[in-house]
Amino acid sequence: MVLEQKLENGVEPILKVVDLHTSFSTDKGEVQAVNGLSFNLTPGKTLGIVGESGSGKSVTSYSIMRILEGNGKITGGHVYFNGEDITQYSEKQMAEFRGREISMIFQDPMTSLNPVYTVGNQICEAILLNTKANKEEAKKEAIEMLELVGINDAEKRFKQYPHELSGGMRQRVMIAMALVAKPKILIADEPTTALDVTIQAQILELMMELQKKLNMAIIIVTHDLGVIAQMADEVVVMYGGRICERGTADDIFYRPCHEYTKGLLRSIPNVDNMNEKLIPIEGTPINLLDLPKGCAFCARCTKTMKICMEEVPPELRMPADGHLASCWLNVKEGNYVLDEEVSD
């Protein structure tokens, strides 16, 4: 069975990202943050996007929501939501779409809430924007949402300002605010990075619990492979704005077929390498201002070949489990199958 069949199981994907390109114009030139990204998201499933800082994983999520900074632009590709290309939406359509169909929560709950409005005010705003509720209903709804995300004493918290809450509590508020309109997809951009480890687990559990209750799909963007292992059904590994490898969590963790993924897994402790020395990936993240002609990872890879520096590797299907990887080594070793050859 190939990756898509395992994940979709005959269900039409709710989100299809096709050959997405995003770049930022800066004083020093065009920064190509995302270069030809494609993936599908199945309803009710969790997709993890993993990569180091500057790999374009956050930009990917902002591109889907079309909330890039002023100098950022989607320069190519499509994002289909239920078959509709939302990159073609007008700004007004997009404003209605956000929060209603896809919601998002962010890395730093300290700064992601507006400091001058109460928590209640901000949740009510989301409710009034995205549902048909009137003000009183919105307040009732907001308090219910606060309770749903596990905030005690919701009535009191409703009237408080963000700075009066702890980090974990603020992230819960963010989640409550994102879910008021029962969106089909929740994008979580590093939702636990700024939180204490104990709080991290609580937030992840809350997200999974709400996912079941509301039957929504989640895209979780993180650099933390632990979070991915806990949450994700499908994993996309990104480097330099491109996908290195995508597959189910098991495929990626147990049968990595890209040198970068392998490097990543070697650099974190797990049950197998507990007694060994961890091996970091040498070098620094690439400079997105001038991407190499070939594979983005070639400068840091231990097995770089000449072709790696000249040509971008194609995305190939792995024979063992049908997941996808883009590494010339697989070509060299003949470790791939063509789609035509794949049968159930």
Place this chain on the structure above:
Amino acid sequence: MSELTENMPKKNPLSLQIDPKRFEPASEDEKAQQDVMHASTSFFRDGMRKLMKNPLAVASIITIVVIILMILIVPKVVPYGYDEIIRVNGSRDKTVTNLAPFQYSEKEQAAIAAGETIFPHIMGTDSLGRDYFVRVVEGAKVSLSVGLFASILVLIIGVIYGSISGYKGGRVDLIMMRIVDIIYSLPDVLIIILLSVVLNQTLDPNNPIVKALGTNMVAIFVVFGLLYWVSMARLVRGEILQIKNNEYILAAQAMGGKSGHIIRTHIIPNCISVIIITTALQIPSAIFTESFLSFMGMGVQAPMPSLGSLANSARQGLQSYPWQLIFPAVLIVLIVLAFNLLGDGLRDAFDPKLRR
């Protein structure tokens, strides 16, 4: 699944005629070429490069240099003194007052007709018959010097006060900052006016400093020394509090460095950019205050001109001789503008986080 094939690379890798050579391992050098890093530049050079790329800052530097050159050269070239009433061949000329730019008085015209060369009055003359160009240039000199000296005063007091407060910390810092808070809330211009009123009556007019500057100027400097340093002190203190928590300060202390030594060798060099920028921005503000007071007749002592007092005396003849106002006014705006833009440029180049 149709979507999928679309996602797949268009070229089937098997159909490519792949040269096995290309699958040979790459050498370290080849890899290094791919690892593009930006060359590191020193803080100062990087800042200067940014400053020189800022056209407004460069224009400001040129303007300031031109004005300073004028101040240095004009008194040597133009044969009139700033307080000298123009005489033609030793005798007074009643028609020499309030001349328009490049106009000559009757006696001067007669002298020119007689074959003498008379230096033109580039900006005309004032109501007493003094060459206005020389007066405006002298006024610019006075205004600029006031700005510079006031800023140096502010610099010295502010840096010393701020560094002590920031370095000592704790109770000392608390008390020193309360004092700053109070001084900050005092209305500066009112106190300058008050002081100059009082000093006018109390200062010994034979004191050489008072004689040279005039009581109002002394009042201005006293007030600058008393009040204007507070924002500098606050900035320096804030900067030092931040620097103080760095490990290298701890290391210096652990090795037995004395406070003064640590402040001089470690802390001051690290907050120098803040100090320079604030000083650069202090100059126009001092010039502003001086010209304002001179305009109210509380600035420099006559016959010494400053741009503000020139503008003030031009008010009487505003209807007939508007240029007497325009020249000093434009020069004030130009000087203040140049220093403001230079200060902004320095800030953007050396300390972008200061931008407000």
Place this chain on the structure above:
Amino acid sequence: MARYIIKRVLLALLSIFIICLITFFTMNAIPGGPFSGEKALSPAVKAALEARYNLDKPLWTQFWLYMRNMLRGNFGISLKTGREISTTLFTCFKVSAKLGGQALIVAIIIGVVLGCIAALYRNKLPDRIIVFLTTLFTAMPSFVFATFLLLVFCIQLKWFPVWDASEKSLLLPVISLAAYPTAYITRLTKTAMLDSLGQDYIRTAKAKGVRQTGVIFKHALRNALIPVITYIGPELAYILTGSLVVENIFTIGGLGQQFVQSINNRDYPMIMATTIFLAVIMVFCNLLSDIAYSIVDPRIKLEA
């Protein structure tokens, strides 16, 4: 918040007290009493007069007496006119308050609007024009601008009468007083707006489906106004000092003109009273803007 406000009020009272102290003692450092300048008085009359005005008492006692009278609204009598200073101050203050108030409001409204425009059209033509104007006006002292206005509109174009004490045409004085604060507020609003628009909570607002206008006005502007509000205090101080020259240029009988006149007349009680009065107004306005700040920015409650 209560603690913060109490602290601010105490600081303001302390500042006022220090200003009174400085003013009183520096004015008393001027040699010769108020009666030495007039025609020679016999020692007996002089002593009687000094006793009448408590001038024979020690300086500190005089200070406390002055403070006590001041709190009752009694600033003494002008040497020049012989009238109650408090009456003159009050009449002049009404004129100045009208002028200053208008300038303040004009500066805030225009400044905030232009600042927003500049931020939203960053690096486009409207922004460049606004930046040019603000740079120019922040380099122009109010007296230069006021005299230019006078020159152009009263003398050259004759749209307004030149020396008119009537209050009909406050337009030019208001413009010349408001020019600098407007430019400053524009710059302040622009940087604050840009800063605010780059914050994470703006992204959150967009992500939850807030429209462009809502993002700008509800989320960005509210935060951007915080520095503007803190600037209102210093702005008022600027307008007050600016009115010293502007009132003179346009011959408006407000506090500013009164003050300059009293300085020229060496009317010491008047100078003292006006200084204290102006200073109290400035301190008071600073206090108000501090309190307003604590209302707009809820985070201030935690500090103190």
